[in-house]
Amino acid sequence: KEKFKKVVLITGGAGFIGSHVVKIMVRRYPEYHIINYDKLTYAGNLETLKEIESEENYTFFKGDICSESDLKEVFSKYDISDVIHLAAESHVDRSISGPMEFVLSNVVGTVNLMNVCRENWSDLNNHVFYHISTDEVYGSLGEEGLFEETTPYDPRSPYSASKASSDHFVRAYHHTYGLNIRISNCSNNYGSFQFPEKLIPLMIHNAVEGKDLPIYGDGLNIRDWLWVEDHANAIDLIFHKGKNGETYNIGGLNEWTNIDLVKRLAAIIDQRLERPEGTTAKQIKFIKDRAGHDRRYAIDASKLEKELGWKPSITFEEGLENTVDWYLTQQKWVQGVISGEYQTYYEKQYN
Ligand code: NAD
Numbered sequence: 001k002e003k004f005k006k007v008v009l010i011t012g013g014a015g016f017i018g019s020h021v022v023k024i025m026v027r028r029y030p031e032y033h034i035i036n037y038d039k040l041t042y043a044g045n046l047e048t049l050k051e052i053e054s055e056e057n058y059t060f061f062k063g064d065i066c067s068e069s070d071l072k073e074v075f076s077k078y079d080i081s082d083v084i085h086l087a088a089e090s091h092v093d094r095s096i097s098g099p100m101e102f103v104l105s106n107v108v109g110t111v112n113l114m115n116v117c118r119e120n121w122s123d124l125n126n127h128v129f130y131h132i133s134t135d136e137v138y139g140s141l142g143e144e145g146l147f148e149e150t151t152p153y154d155p156r157s158p159y160s161a162s163k164a165s166s167d168h169f170v171r172a173y174h175h176t177y178g179l180n181i182r183i184s185n186c187s188n189n190y191g192s193f194q195f196p197e198k199l200i201p202l203m204i205h206n207a208v209e210g211k212d213l214p215i216y217g218d219g220l221n222i223r224d225w226l227w228v229e230d231h232a233n234a235i236d237l238i239f240h241k242g243k244n245g246e247t248y249n250i251g252g253l254n255e256w257t258n259i260d261l262v263k264r265l266a267a268i269i270d271q272r273l274e275r276p277e278g279t280t281a282k283q284i285k286f287i288k289d290r291a292g293h294d295r296r297y298a299i300d301a302s303k304l305e306k307e308l309g310w311k312p313s314i315t316f317e318e319g320l321e322n323t324v325d326w327y328l329t330q331q332k333w334v335q336g337v338i339s340g341e342y343q344t345y346y347e348k349q350y351n
Pocket of ligand 1: 043
């Protein structure tokens with residue numbers, strides 16, 4: 001029998017957002033046993049969790065959410081009380097070149113995980129199943145307006161279609177079987193430990209190496225950006241205070257065109273590396289647009305702010321500077337995660 005008050009299974013805890021959630025939960029709640037359940041795909045890396053790996057209330061379990069036997073094993077080994085589900089294939093470009101992995105991990109994996117929860121939890125009301133999702137399920141906005149929790153789903157990429165599908169299954173399991181769920185849909189995250197295929201770390205890495213800074217299309221696509229630790233704090237809040245069956249949007253009210261964002265990053269890098277002003281921006285190169293590229297995303301997070309009292313802790317300017325400094329000083333981590341498979345992917349994508 002567990003000596004802990006709760007045993008929380010966090011899936012995808014070796015990835016970018018999941019690792020921040022794991023670290024916060026392990027440190028903030030010593031009375032909880034945090035189990036990090038992750039398949040360790042190219043995007044999962046245990047180096048990211050070094051700071052907490054020897055904590056008494058932390059355990060890593062290597063498992064695939066698509067494997068019923070892996071899930072059964074973890075549930076039989078630990079008395080799991082709740083699930084925070086982040087494991088997914090997460091990169092839009094990869095979903096365009098290979099959609100099936102996204103169907104398997106994001107849709108089949110989520111349903112598989114909920115089935116095992118149902119089999120193991122006799123009173124579904126006493127357990128929380130919290131599904132982490134994206135604002136991309138809502139599609140693309142025009143110049144005006146914000147995504148609200150009630151905005152109809154309109155996914156455009158295989159990635160967002162797979163996340164939309166898993167959101168629907170989670171809601172269906174709530175209505176059909178009474179699973180005690182929460183869903184949150186968040187905008188683009190940035191910060192430390194993000195895999196360098198994503199826009200901000202990719203640009204920092206290429207800037208430092210003197211490579212091109214590839215920008216899709218005209219660079220005028222707009223994204224709302226949120227500091228990953230603010231997302232992790234929102235997840236903590238929703239896990240503890242969110243209501244059964246509810247959806248919460250999470251975002252920074254912080255819209256940037258891709259080109260302005262990259263120019264801002266280039267300016268910070270010039271300063272940090274003591275390059276003459278404007279040097280790094282010369283590396284910018286416009287490339288063929290991503291297929292089906294959504295034009296604008298923006299989130300209305302007022303429900304989360306009003307009902308649960310959440311708000312972002314730092315400005316985007318501060319967050320970007322912190323992020324550049326983190327990548328400049330953590331080259332060992334970057335080199336470790338981009339070796340191997342990533343090189344082949346990068347060559348195919350950008351050359
Ligand atoms: P990530 O790609 O960095 O990490 C995903 C993790 O899931 C990796 O550790 C990987 O090994 C693991 N994983 C993948 N498939 C698995 C499987 N079948 N079984 C077990 N583990 C598996 O992703 P991220 O950016 O940290 O995103 C985490 C979650 O948040 C995802 O569900 C994503 O859709 C959602 N989300 C991400 C963003 C963002 O900006 N990155 C924004 C909103 C929502």
